Amino acid sequence: MAAILLKVPTLQGLKIFQQKLVWTKGSVRLASAGQGRIEKVLIANRGEIACRVMRTAKKMGVRSVAVYSEADRHSMHVAMADEAYHIGPAASQQSYLSMEKVLEVAKASGSHAVHPGYGFLSENTEFAEACKQEGIIFIGPPSSAIRDMGIKSTSKYIMSAAGVPIIEGYHGEDQSDEKLQAEAVRIGYPVMIKAVRGGGGKGMRIARSGADFLEQLESARREARKSFNDDVMLVEKFVEDPRHVEVQVFGDQHGNVVYLFERDCSVQRRHQKIIEEAPGPGISPEVRRRLGEAAVKAAQAVNYVGAGTVEFIMDAQHNFYFMEMNTRLQVEHPVSEMITGTDLVEWQLRVAAGERLPLLQDDIELMGHSFEARIYAEDPDNDFMPGAGPLLHLSTPQADDCTRIETGVREGDEVSAHYDPMIAKLVVWGEDRSAALKKLRFCLRQYNIVGLSTNIDFLLSLSGHPEFEAGNVTTSFIPQHYADLFPAPRAPSRATLCQAALGLILRERAHTRDFAHASGDPFSPFASSSGRRLNILYSRKMTLQLGDKKVELVVTYKPDGTFSMEVEGxxxxxxxxxxxxxxxxxxxxxxxxxxSRPKLVILDNTVHLFSMEGSAQVSLPVPKHLVGVSGSGAQGGTLAPMTGTIEKVLVKAGDKVEAGDPLMMMIAMKMEHTIRAPKAGVIKKVFFKEGSQANRHAALVEFEQEEDSEE
Known part of the structure; x- marks a missing residue:
């Protein structure tokens, strides 16, 4: 038998799918080292990553086992799995983060391996060790690598010793406020305060001066305790306007380590990525090689096995410094797959079973360019406030060789307040950056969602910005170009209002036809809404709602079935x-x-129009007698901006507050939010206690009513 390298072109004839194959007795089968046996894998995660792993498992003939919380009972990943087990209530601490429950399911289901996905238990040293003790393969690196790289202070020492460039900082054991603040002064402001464990932007704050250091430190500690149950911090120099460049690495159990080029993840909000791309724009082949070799050094320093990501901060001169290593598969791994023609989840399963890497460094080719846009349930115009709710309408672009829709939800599903608000990842590939970017924008316009706020329009604005098109990206991109990315909202054009009115009229006609057929007398004139009159043209007024503004249209029905519409003269x-x-x-x-041919969605008397020019929303005004009273009598108070948990209550009845004073801390969608006083006044009542759940728009506090001043 002789091993051959098969290169199969895609439909475009530009990408290459590479895999070692063995020719035997006239058939082709995948090469196997046979050191391990994985016929059933438990995915200890949820949502899109669980679905992603299951797709590859099914392709390989590996059975998949899902776990799910009460909130995910009817979710997509449960439906996709060959088996699914309930492991607890919605709170992740009692379900997806419970090592004992996950291992119980792994043993009960006869799973040979556990794939942790990302987040939850993926970088938990104790969980990796527990799997090993139970004789279950943990699809990830050795627990020692997770431990060493999971503690940022330890990882910096190891990287420095391995010759990987690092950035100056304090990673010591003295965690007193005084010591950390003194180190910040020594390093020089601005500084980054980071939790030594975890990732995903959690437990990270920037202190730009000594005046805000302690406030940012306490905020970072609170978030770190909530996310990682560890509030140990490090302080390091904050590089102004840096790029966030990371390298995908992969190691096997035979000492082989390769890199699959870099990804640029610079464009972020709240230290979380929004758009990622591979390779990094403007990075020369020489810098690319040095980045890759530094990442391999980092992986070799901890005897790394499996998929990992080495993250670097890069300055304007393309000098780069080690930031951290994520010892798991990253959210943005698909862009690396698209430019190398690989399936990294398949590599994970094979390497975990003891096989050698299917490709060595010289075999890995960089082809074209790829973007990933993360589609979130959030309101970019309200400081990217995360949201939750039902996906009443969901339609996506057509998936193909150059377009991937990585998601864990379907139309009718609900984005839960208990987990990350990401709806999907839209991944595209093109021959070069320009072609890929054009493809991304085309597909974003075809991603249409009704039911909750999303960042799709923001992604279109961002990806169409001239500086983004030029590849001039930094982690400060959004604040630097804020005015361009958040223009004043534009009302729909008069032509768009005509389209909305036409959609409503045609819906009326369809309802009339249905009524007529159901009545038993489809030809009755009383069932007609055609507007036909004898010797006179029928006209009617329609009132449409645009935010706080009402617009009147005069619609005249013509005998030929067309209309004339008068809008604002x-x-x-x-x-x-x-x-x-x-x-x-x-x-x-x-x-x-x-x-034109816009997509039309009419729900709850609201018309949604989606086209290549953008989206528009026009409603019918709701009669006053149908408008419900919101809140709970807390007029002049503060409402919850989202559904979440009250983490901290900072005021009580009788307290005097000034506008902007913090009232409460909320945790929602794994993020901490400070609720501040909208005005100066006296607190009359606080409606929630610490640890309780508050629904979106629930009254949080009530102010004393202001007395009319005497004249």
Whole structure:
């Protein structure tokens, strides 16, 4: 038998899929070292990463086992799995973070291995050790590597000894406020305060001066305790306007370590990535090689096995410094797969079973460019406030060789307040950066969601910014270009209002037809809504709601089935019909001869129009007698901006506060949020205690009513 390297071109003839194969007795089978046996794998995670691992497992003929909390009982990853086990309530500490429950399921299901995904138990040393003690393969690095790289202070010492460039900082044991503040002064402001454990932007704050150091330190500690149950901090020099560049590495149990090039993850909000790309824009082949070799050194220093990511801070001169190593598969791993033609989850399963890496360094080729955009349930216009709620409508671009939709939700599912608000990852590939970016924007316009706020329009604004198109990206990109990325909202055009009115009229006609057929007399004139009149044209007024503004349209029905619509003194000739294609509804219409075909979604008397030019939302006003009273009598108080847990209550009845004073700390979507006083006043009542759950728009505090001043 002779091993051969098969290179299969995709439909575009530009990408290469590489895999070692063995030719035997006229058939092809995957090479195997046979040191381990993985026929059933438990995925100790949820959402899109669980679904991602299951897809590869099914492709390889490996059975998958899911675990799920009460909140995920009907989720997509449960439906995809061959077996699924309930492990507790919605709170992750009592379900996905419970090592004992996960291991019980692994043993009960006869799973040979556990894939931890990312987050939760993926970088937990104790869990990796527990799997080993139970004779279950942990699909990840040795627990020693997780421990050494998981503690940032330890990792810096190891990297320095291995010759990997590091950034100046304090990683000592003295954690007193005085010591940390003194080190910040020695290093020089601004400084980054970081939790020594964890990642994902949790437990990280920037102190720009001594005046805000202690406040930022306490905030970072609180978030670190909540996320990692460890509030030990390090302080290091903050590089102004840096790039966040990371390298995908992979090692096997035979001493082989390779890098699969770099990813640029600079564009972030709240220290969390939004758009990632591979390779990094503007990085020369020489810097790329040095980055890769430094990352391999880092992996070799801890005898790394499996998929890992070495993260670097890069300055404007392309000098780079070790930041941390994530000892797991990263959220953004698909962009590395797209430019190398690999399946890193398949590599994980094979390496965990004892096989050698399918490719060595010289075999790995960089092909084209890839972007990943993270689609979140959040409101970018409200400081990216995370959201939760139902996905009433969800349609996506068509997946193909150059487009991947990595998701764990379907239409009708709910984005839970208990977990990360990411809905999906949109991953695209192109021959070069320009082609990939064009593909990304095209696909973002086809990603249409109704039911909750998302960052899709923001992603379109960001990816279309001239500086982003030029590849001039840093971690300060959003604040630097804030005015461009958050322009004043524009009201829908008058032509768009005509489209919305047409959509509502055509829906009326469809309802009328249904009523007529159900009535038993489909030809009755009383069942008609065509607007037909004898010797006169029928006109009607329609009122549409645009935020706080109402707009009146005068619609005239014409005998030929078309309409004239008068909007704010301007007359339009409108015609069209509704078409259904692939489960989606489109409005095929013409407004003053300009033809268009936006996607049409009408829910709860709100018209949603999606087109290549963007999205628009137009509603019918709700009659006053149908408007419910929101809140719980806390007029003049403060409402919860999202569903979450009250972490800390900072005020009590009778307290005097000034505008901007902190009232409460909320934890939602794994993030800490400070609720501040909207005005000066006296607290009359506090509605929630620490540890209790508050729903979105629930009244948190009530202020004393201001007495009218005497004249």
């Amino acid at each position: 301007q007359l339009f000739h409108v015609k069209g019909e509704v078409e259904t294609e692939g489960g989606a509804t489109f409005l095929h219409c013409s407004v003053d001869g300009v033809k």
